[in-house]
Amino acid sequence: MITQIQTPLHLGSAIRSARKQLGLTQPQLALAAGVGVRFIVDLEAGKPTLRLETVLRVIDALGGTLQISGLPIPPEGNSDGA
Incomplete structure (x- = not known):
């Protein structure tokens, strides 16, 4: 299932x-993702300043992945943003 996320509140709800x-x-x-319960509470509440790396760990613990659409594909071998 694909969920469209446009705000931190949408992410928290998902x-x-x-x-x-x-x-x-x-x-x-929290235990499965290796984070504190407070982090899960903040994430589900849509707190906009959470660390992306940790959010990705929670998504992974739920069996999900993060996909981005609509952005140009970078040239091969140039994923460093340069």
Whole structure:
């Protein structure tokens, strides 16, 4: 399933929905992702200043991946942003 995310609140809602569908509590997801429960609470609340690396760990713990569409594809071998 593809979920369109346009705001931190959309992301938080999608994370919460996935967690609940998997039957996980916030502490269980935090343990699975290697983060604190407070991080999960903040993420689900749509806090806009969370560290992307940690958000990706939570998405991975839920069995999801992050995909970006609509951006130009970088030339081969040039993924450093230069």
